[in-house]
Amino acid sequence: MSQAIIQLSSVNKWFGDVHVLRDIDLTIQQGERMVICGPSGSGKSTLIRCINRLEQHDSGSITVDGIELDEDTAHVAAIRREVGMVFQSFNLFPHLTVLENCALPQIRVRGTPRAQAEAKAMEYLRRVQIPEQSHKFPGQLSGGQQQRVAIARSLCMEPKVMLFDEPTSALDPEMIKEVLDVIIDLAQSGMTMVCVTHEMGFAKKVADTVVFMDGGRVVEKAPPEQLFTNPQSERTKKFLSQILSH
Amino acid sequence: MSAIRPRQPRFVAWGWLDWVLLTALLALAALLSWRASSVFQYRWDWSTIWPFIFRLDAATGRWVPNLLVEGFLTTIRLAVWGILISGVIGTLMALARNSQRLFLRLLSVSYVMLIRNIPPVVFVFVFVFFIAGQVMPKLALADSVAKLSATGQWWVSLFFGSPKLIDNFLLGLICLSVFSGAYVTEIVRAGLESVPKSQIEAGNSLGMSHFDIARFVVLPQALRNVLPPMAGQFIQLIKDSSLVSLVSIQELTFMAQDVQVTTQRVFEVFVFVAVVYFIICFSLSQLFSALEKRYSRAFK
Numbered sequence: 343m344s345q346a347i348i349q350l351s352s353v354n355k356w357f358g359d360v361h362v363l364r365d366i367d368l369t370i371q372q373g374e375r376m377v378i379c380g381p382s383g384s385g386k387s388t389l390i391r392c393i394n395r396l397e398q399h400d401s402g403s404i405t406v407d408g409i410e411l412d413e414d415t416a417h418v419a420a421i422r423r424e425v426g427m428v429f430q431s432f433n434l435f436p437h438l439t440v441l442e443n444c445a446l447p448q449i450r451v452r453g454t455p456r457a458q459a460e461a462k463a464m465e466y467l468r469r470v471q472i473p474e475q476s477h478k479f480p481g482q483l484s485g486g487q488q489q490r491v492a493i494a495r496s497l498c499m500e501p502k503v504m505l506f507d508e509p510t511s512a513l514d515p516e517m518i519k520e521v522l523d524v525i526i527d528l529a530q531s532g533m534t535m536v537c538v539t540h541e542m543g544f545a546k547k548v549a550d551t552v553v554f555m556d557g558g559r560v561v562e563k564a565p566p567e568q569l570f571t572n573p574q575s576e577r578t579k580k581f582l583s584q585i586l587s588h
Numbered sequence: 589m590s591a592i593r594p595r596q597p598r599f600v601a602w603g604w605l606d607w608v609l610l611t612a613l614l615a616l617a618a619l620l621s622w623r624a625s626s627v628f629q630y631r632w633d634w635s636t637i638w639p640f641i642f643r644l645d646a647a648t649g650r651w652v653p654n655l656l657v658e659g660f661l662t663t664i665r666l667a668v669w670g671i672l673i674s675g676v677i678g679t680l681m682a683l684a685r686n687s688q689r690l691f692l693r694l695l696s697v698s699y700v701m702l703i704r705n706i707p708p709v710v711f712v713f714v715f716v717f718f719i720a721g722q723v724m725p726k727l728a729l730a731d732s733v734a735k736l737s738a739t740g741q742w743w744v745s746l747f748f749g750s751p752k753l754i755d756n757f758l759l760g761l762i763c764l765s766v767f768s769g770a771y772v773t774e775i776v777r778a779g780l781e782s783v784p785k786s787q788i789e790a791g792n793s794l795g796m797s798h799f800d801i802a803r804f805v806v807l808p809q810a811l812r813n814v815l816p817p818m819a820g821q822f823i824q825l826i827k828d829s830s831l832v833s834l835v836s837i838q839e840l841t842f843m844a845q846d847v848q849v850t851t852q853r854v855f856e857v858f859v860f861v862a863v864v865y866f867i868i869c870f871s872l873s874q875l876f877s878a879l880e881k882r883y884s885r886a887f888k
Contacts (some may be wrong), residue, residue: 437809531887
C-alpha cells in the first residue's frame with residue numbers, strides 16, 4: 343500500500359466571520375491524482391492554498407511529507423520546497439524572461455549554479471513544448487504558453503507534489519487543451535497532484551479520486567466513475583447535472 | 589497579455605490655431621524683453637565671469653578651474669551621492685513601511701511625516717546647527733583624512749572634494765539625502781503597492797525567502813513602475829542641493845553668490861548658473877527616459 347504524502351485532519355479556517363473550511367479530513371497518497379470540484383465559494387482553492395501556507399489554517403493539522411505545517415518558518419520553507427503550485431492567473435514574473443523565470447528559483451532556493459539551472463529550465467521547457475520561447479518575456483506569450491511556462495517553472499524545483507488552482511479557468515477555450523495535455527502527461531508520469539478544476543472530462547481521464555466540496559465541507563469523495571455515474575449526495579447530483587447538462 | 593505591437597507613429601497635427609498661439613507667444617516674449625530693456629539700462633558684460641570659470645595660474649602658467657567649476661563639481665558630487673543615498677534610504681524605509689514589525693512601520697511613518705511637513709530651509713538649519721553641530725566635530729573626519737597617504741587623499745578629494753572641507757560636505761550631503769529620502773520612500777512605497785500580491789505568492793510557492801522575493805521579484809518591478817516620479821524627485825534633489833549653500837557648503841549656488849559679490853555682475857552669474865543647472869537636470873531626465881525605454885521591453 344502506498345503511503346500518505348499529504349494529510350489534513352479536522353482543518354478549519356475562517357475569513358473573518360465566514361467559515362470557509364469546516365472539519366476537512368483528507369488524505370492524499372503518494373502518486374495519487376486528486377481532482378477537487380465544487381461550486382465557487384465552496385472553499386476548494388482555499389483548501390489547496392492551505393497546503394503550502396499561502397493561507398493559514400486556524401485549527402486542525404496539515405502534514406506534508408511527514409512535516410507538520412505550523413508556525414515554524416523552517417517547516418513552512420521545507421514544505422514549500424516539496425510542493426509546487428500552478429495558479430489560475432499564471433503569476434509568472436513579468437520582468438524576467440521565460441528562461442530566467444525557470445532558473446531564478448532554482449538558483450536562489452536550491453543554490454543550483456546558473457548554467458545547471460538554465461539547462462534544467464530548458465529541459466522542462468522542452469517537456470512543455472515551448473523551448474523556442476525561452477528568451478521571450480511572459481507578456482509576449484499567449485495565456486496557454488504562459489501557463490505551460492508556469493508549470494515548467496514549478497517542475498524545475500523537482501517537487502514531490504503539484505497543486506493546480508484552476509489552471510485553465512483564465513484561458514481561452516482553444517488554449518485549454520494544450521495546458522491539459524501537459525498536465526495529463528505529468529499525471530501519467532506518476533506525479534502526485536491535487537487539481538482544482540471544472541474540467542470534468544479531464545477529471546474522468548486522469549483522476550484517481552474526485553472530491554466534491556460545498557460550503558467548506560467535503561461532501562463526497564470517490565473514484566471518478568463512481569462519483570460521476572452514481573453520486574451519493576443530493577448536492578453532488580445537482581451540481582453535476584448543472585455542469586454536465588450543457 | 590497582448591503580444592508586442594510596433595509603436596504607432598504619433599499623429600502630427602499642426603493647424604492654424606497653433607500658428608496663432610505661437611505668434612502670440614513670440615509677440616509676448618518680444619514685448620516683455622523690449623519693455624525690460626527700455627526700463628533698466630543694463631549693459632551685459634560676460635567677460636568678467638569667464639576668469640571665475642577657468643583662471644590662468646600665474647605660478648605655473650596653466651589654466652586651472654576656478655570657483656564656478658569647483659562649485660559645479662561639488663554640486664555634481666552632492667547630486668550623485670545624494671541620489672545614491674536617498675535611493676537607499678527610500679528603499680529601506682519603504683520596505684520598513686511594509687514590514688510585519690510595528691516598530692519599523694512606525695519608524696518609517698514618523699520619518700516621512702516629520703520631513704515632509706517642515707520646509708526644507710528650516711530642516712537644513714535645524715539639522716546642521718542643532719543636530720550635526722553636536723556630532724560632526726567629534727568625528728574629526730578632516731584629521732583622519734589628513735593622515736591618509738597621498739593616493740588616499742586623491743581618491744577622497746575625487747569623491748568628496750577638498751579634504752579640508754569634508755566635514756562640511758558630508759553634513760550637507762546627509763542633510764540633503766535625509767530630506768530627499770522621505771519623498772523617495774513614498775515613491776518606492778507606491779511602487780511596492782503596484783506589484784500584485786500574486787507575485788509574492790508565486791515566490792512563496794516556489795520556496796523563495798522573504799528577502800529573495802523582495803530583491804528579485806518585487807523591487808525590480810516596483811522600481812520600474814516608479815521610474816518617472818523617481819526622475820522627478822532626483823531632479824528636485826539636484827535643485828534642492830542649492831539650499832545647502834545656506835550653511836556654507838561651497839556648491840554652485842554658493843560660489844555664484846561669491847562671484848556675484850566680487851564682480852557685481854548679478855545677471856551674468858546667475859544666468860550662467862541657471863544654464864548649468866538646466867544642463868545637469870536635463871541630462872538626468874534623458875538618462876531616466878533611456879532607462880524607462882530599456883525596462884519597458886518587458887511589459888505585462
